[in-house]
Amino acid sequence: MSKEPVAVVGIGQTKHVAARRDVSIAGLVREAARRALDDAELTWADVDAVVIGKAPDFFEGVMMPELYLADALGAVGKPMLRVHTAGSVGGSTALVAANLVASRAHATVLTLAFEKQSESNAMWGLSLPIPFQQPLLAGAGGFFAPHVRAYMRRTGAPDTVGSLVAYKDRRNALKNPYAHLHEHDITLEKVQASPMLWDPIRYSETCPSSDGACAMVLTDRAGASRAPRPPAWMLGGAMRSEPTLFAGKDAVSPQAGKDCAADVYRQAGISDPRRDIDAVEMYVPFSWYEPMWLENLGFADEGEGWKLTEAGVTELDGDLPVNMSGGVLSTNPIGASGMIRFAEAALQARGQAGEHQVDGARRVLGHAYGGGSQFFSMWLVGSEPPDA
Amino acid sequence: MTSEAAPGPRDIAVVAFAQSDTLRTTSDVSEVEMLMPVLHDVRAQTGLKTADIGFTCSGSCDYLAGRAFSFTLALDGVGAWPPISESHVEMDGAWALYEAWTKLLSGDADTALVYSYGKSSPGSLRDVLTRQLDPYYVAPLWPDSVALAALQAQALIDAGDTDEPELAAIGARSRATDNPHAQLKGPVPHGDYLVRPLRTGDCPPIGDGAAAVILAAGERARQLCARPAWIRGIDHRIEAHSLGVRDLTDSPSARLAAEKAGAFERPVDTAELHAPFTSQEVVLRKALRLGDEVLVNPSGGALAANPMMAAGLARIGEAAARIHRGESDRALAHATSGPCLQQNLVAVLEGDPR
Numbered sequence: 001m002s003k004e005p006v007a008v009v010g011i012g013q014t015k016h017v018a019a020r021r022d023v024s025i026a027g028l029v030r031e032a033a034r035r036a037l038d039d040a041e042l043t044w045a046d047v048d049a050v051v052i053g054k055a056p057d058f059f060e061g062v063m064m065p066e067l068y069l070a071d072a073l074g075a076v077g078k079p080m081l082r083v084h085t086a087g088s089v090g091g092s093t094a095l096v097a098a099n100l101v102a103s104r105a106h107a108t109v110l111t112l113a114f115e116k117q118s119e120s121n122a123m124w125g126l127s128l129p130i131p132f133q134q135p136l137l138a139g140a141g142g143f144f145a146p147h148v149r150a151y152m153r154r155t156g157a158p159d160t161v162g163s164l165v166a167y168k169d170r171r172n173a174l175k176n177p178y179a180h181l182h183e184h185d186i187t188l189e190k191v192q193a194s195p196m197l198w199d200p201i202r203y204s205e206t207c208p209s210s211d212g213a214c215a216m217v218l219t220d221r222a223g224a225s226r227a228p229r230p231p232a233w234m235l236g237g238a239m240r241s242e243p244t245l246f247a248g249k250d251a252v253s254p255q256a257g258k259d260c261a262a263d264v265y266r267q268a269g270i271s272d273p274r275r276d277i278d279a280v281e282m283y284v285p286f287s288w289y290e291p292m293w294l295e296n297l298g299f300a301d302e303g304e305g306w307k308l309t310e311a312g313v314t315e316l317d318g319d320l321p322v323n324m325s326g327g328v329l330s331t332n333p334i335g336a337s338g339m340i341r342f343a344e345a346a347l348q349a350r351g352q353a354g355e356h357q358v359d360g361a362r363r364v365l366g367h368a369y370g371g372g373s374q375f376f377s378m379w380l381v382g383s384e385p386p387d388a
Numbered sequence: 389m390t391s392e393a394a395p396g397p398r399d400i401a402v403v404a405f406a407q408s409d410t411l412r413t414t415s416d417v418s419e420v421e422m423l424m425p426v427l428h429d430v431r432a433q434t435g436l437k438t439a440d441i442g443f444t445c446s447g448s449c450d451y452l453a454g455r456a457f458s459f460t461l462a463l464d465g466v467g468a469w470p471p472i473s474e475s476h477v478e479m480d481g482a483w484a485l486y487e488a489w490t491k492l493l494s495g496d497a498d499t500a501l502v503y504s505y506g507k508s509s510p511g512s513l514r515d516v517l518t519r520q521l522d523p524y525y526v527a528p529l530w531p532d533s534v535a536l537a538a539l540q541a542q543a544l545i546d547a548g549d550t551d552e553p554e555l556a557a558i559g560a561r562s563r564a565t566d567n568p569h570a571q572l573k574g575p576v577p578h579g580d581y582l583v584r585p586l587r588t589g590d591c592p593p594i595g596d597g598a599a600a601v602i603l604a605a606g607e608r609a610r611q612l613c614a615r616p617a618w619i620r621g622i623d624h625r626i627e628a629h630s631l632g633v634r635d636l637t638d639s640p641s642a643r644l645a646a647e648k649a650g651a652f653e654r655p656v657d658t659a660e661l662h663a664p665f666t667s668q669e670v671v672l673r674k675a676l677r678l679g680d681e682v683l684v685n686p687s688g689g690a691l692a693a694n695p696m697m698a699a700g701l702a703r704i705g706e707a708a709a710r711i712h713r714g715e716s717d718r719a720l721a722h723a724t725s726g727p728c729l730q731q732n733l734v735a736v737l738e739g740d741p742r
Contacts, residue, residue: 003494024524056456057478062527063451063520064478067726070626077644080626080731081487084450084478086457092475096487103493104397119523125456241444241474243464256471263473371460375474 003102005385007224007231008346010040010217016180016331019118020211025060026072029114032213033073036110040217041228044074047217048106053083053093053113054335055370058125060116073112085239087283087370089113090214090338091377094366095237097218098379102234107220114213115333122209122334141206141286143372145198147251148288152200154252157291157306159200163191164309165287166205166329172316173326175355180210180331205287205329212333214340221385232346235363235386236267237379244372251373257296260376265298268363268380273298277380279321279348279358281341282367285328290314294322297367316356324348324356338368342379349381400492401609401616402737403602405705405712406430410571410597410693413509419453420465423505423598427466430501430600434612438467441602442497444474445488447481447504448697451519454510462505473497480504481599481701482624482662482723482733488603489622498608505598506697513594513696521727522629533727534591538583540636540728541667545585547637550670552585558666558691559589565688567706571595572692592664597695599702617708617719617737621649624723624733631728639675642722642732646676649734651720656736658683658710658719660703664690668729672722676734682720686710700724704735711739 012035014020020028029052037043050073052066062068066082073080085092090113097111123139152159167188173179174186194204224231240260242249261273270276282297284290291305299320300308308314314322323329325344328337345366347353353361363382369375406429414422431437444466448459459476468474473496477484481504488500508516514532521527544550556578563576572593579588602612609616625641625648628634646652659682663669669684678684685691687706690699700723707719718738725731 003496056450058450058456060523061519062523063516064449064725065520065523066478067520067626067730068522068629070730071628071630075626076628077625077641079624081483082478083475084459085476086460096475099487099490099494099496103490105490105493239473239475240471241463241468242471243468244460246464246469248469254471256468259471371457374460374463 004104004220006098006101006234007219008216008381009219009224009227009231010036010042011343011347012036012039012215013178013340014212015178016210016212016333018210020116025065025116025119026069028116028211029069029112029213030072032215033110033112036215036217042217046108047074047078047110049079049100049109050075051081051083051093051097051109051111053089054115055087055089056125059122059334060119073110085370085375087334088338088368088375088377089370090336090340091342091366091368092239094216094339094342095239095377095379098234098237101218101220108223109218110215111218112213112215113336113339115335116211117209117333118211141198141201144286145201148286149200151252151288151292155303155306161291161306161309162200162205162287163188165284165290166191168315169323169327169329172324172356173330176325179326180208201286207285207328207332210331210333212331212336214336214343216343229352230350230383232349232381233385235380235382236264238263239377242374244374252292253296254373256374257369257376260378261297264378264380274320277363277365278361279324280365280367281323281325281344283328283338283341283369284323285332287329290322293367321358324353324358338377341368342366346381349383397493398605399618400489400603400605401613401618402704402708403604403609403613403616404430404433405601405709407569407599407702407705408597409569410595410695412571412595414507414596415509419458419505419507420461422596423462423503424465426598426600427503430602434602436499436602438472439470441499441501442473443488443491443500444472445476445484445500445502447477447479447484447701448506449478451516452506452508452696480697480723480725482704485601485701485704486622486624486733489619492603492605498605500603501600502603502701503598503600504698504701506695507596508594508696509596534586535583536631536727537665537667538586539631541585541665543636544667544670549637550667555590555666558669562685562689562691565686565692567687567692570688570692573688586665590666592690592694595693595695597693597698599698599705601701601705613712615712615714615739617711617739620736620738622735623648624731626731629730636728637671639671639729639732642672642729642734643675645732645734649736651734651736652677654718656682656718656720658707658716660687660689660707660719660721661685662690662700662703662723664694666691671729676720700733707737711737
């Protein structure tokens with residue numbers, strides 16, 4: 001079996017903000033889709049199938065919104081799939097779309113992920129009582145804080161590392177016109193002085209709630225040859241899942257994340273990710289997840305991730321830039337956050353990332369995770385096609 | 389699949405199917421407890437264990453359970469350890485099967501587990517389903533699923549495409565099934581009007597249930613099943629959401645999906661249709677060009693059991709099982725989603741020549 005190579009030829013995002021009161025859900029998704037098509041210089045008629053993703057329907061209060069959104073996304077008369085894999089959904093949605101191209105079921109696929117959190121209340125959406133089940137402890141931060149503390153104890157990382165990540169990502173966001181938080185007066189001292197929310201996670205080390213959508217146009221080799229701008233090529237992609245809670249789970253560095261990365265590296269022929277990968281867009285909703293995922297993804301040995309962060313390796317001008325776009329810490333339309341990681345990785349590989357472009361980024365990793373650190377999706381994209 | 393597909397795709401088959409009984413209420417079991425026996429059953433049919441399966445994909449809907457991320461608990465039931473390659477669609481399991489089919493087509497896996505489940509009993513299903521309508525202009529009016537289907541039925545009657553006696557006959561034929569998993573069977577009266585022109589007998593029972601299927605590619609399928617149900621084509625299409633811009637007496641999306649799936653290339657002997665309302669069978673028979681010689685819904689279809697999110701996957705499973713048993717050689721399976729047949733999937737399954 002030979003798979004069809006998959007190319008990213010169009011990318012579109014909305015300007016992410018706390019509340020887009022000027023557009024409906026349909027208006028929001030159409031804006032991102034239109035920008036992705038414009039980037040690819042294609043029309044709605046060029047799209048063979050649509051794959052859409054978002055986090056729980058309760059976040060907007062619309063059941064299976066893809067039915068209502070079919071018209072807005074030009075999907076009428078076409079196949080339309082709706083993916084939902086918790087927080088990793090933006091990445092998974094892109095991978096499902098990529099597989100439609102790789103399997104040669106469809107030549108050109110529009111994929112989109114969104115969240116319009118202002119339509120409802122995400123905390124409420126996550127807090128519906130489940131009989132005989134442990135509640136999600138004061139939102140996602142309450143669930144993840146103990147795992148961050150476990151990481152600090154395990155590695156001996158100084159408690160200053162988290163604020164370095166937040167300070168870096170918020171500065172990177174200033175170079176990204178689509179980022180939600182543009183904190184022009186940000187300083188490291190301000191991050192460190194922000195209130196403690198879920199010890200050891202401070203207010204400024206958490207992600208915002210955003211309205212936003214992200215779209216990509218994926219196509220086959222023939223489609224890529226017609227693209228007006230350089231495509232990004234998918235060199236590897238994988239999903240892995242493990243149970244939520246069980247005795248053998250390592251919540252600090254889940255096995256599913258390690259296996260997922262290993263599968264992507266195998267497909268892409270990566271033997272040493274630290275050397276062979278030029279930049280990373282990783283899913284960091286709470287700042288400490290940067291050093292944690294650096295280890296989980298194989299960029300640092302166990303216990304060493306925080307040292308890369310502390311040494312400035314992950315800065316925009318560092319040796320391994322991480323979250324050049326400002327990351328989830330600066331922009332978090334939940335269902336779209338994973339796809340933004342994937343799209344930003346592709347923007348870098350295409351050399352189209354503008355002010356936050358990393359010079360010479362040729363192979364870039366996009367990463368997403370969700371649930372209780374149990375769902376992972378990743379892709380590696382490059383400036384050259386996989387067989388070149 | 390689409391006509392532009394490259395030459396020589398792999399042959400992929402349904403090799404096992406299992407389903408739960410569909411019950412009006414299952415308050416004594418959780419979704420996971422409802423699903424577990426079905427997963428054990430389908431795996432036992434092939435001898436495969438969780439770790440042997442290359443890809444897993446499921447379909448369900450948070451709104452039925454009334455909470456976010458309801459599918460994550462089902463994953464715990466699957467036993468995803470060591471970690472598995474897995475995905476989920478917020479759709480009927482028939483679409484999860486489509487995703488798994490493309491995964492096998494691309495060569496990334498040789499086997500796939502597809503499952504789906506839904507409990508309608510925790511809420512008022514007619515009310516819950518209104519939440520899938522346009523949230524700004526239509527959902528605030530709370531038009532329920534039976535009322536919308538009644539609009540479609542009345543349009544058909546007005547167009548001269550059917551009448552109430554024909555609808556009654558469809559309901560009676562569907563429930564004259566020996567399917568042990570069916571919720572409603574036997575001489576069910578046509579009943580009183582629920583929403584004119586639909587009577588209770590024209591409407592599906594509301595129930596809880598689960599279904600699971602195993603797919604395998606090429607030789608692997610022959611090792612796992614004596615007579616695999618080869619997927620000769622599968623395609624799905626969606627229409628506009630607003631009822632005001634659609635001809636409710638027709639289903640162009642079902643017709644197009646059937647054409648792309650190759651359903652019209654040769655006659656089928658059996659069709660499993662996901663038509664929750666008697667009137668929708670009339671629409672689908674026309675769109676899918678099913679003549680009287682085709683055996684339609686020997687399982688009883690959605691009029692005998694309509695577990696949300698699993699009823700479409702069960703249609704594919706029922707069609708495949710007939711091929712496994714040698715009762716069919718070429719079958720069409722159909723799944724639907726959305727109000728008044730908005731979205732439709734068609735699969736064409738064949739057994740090896742006998």
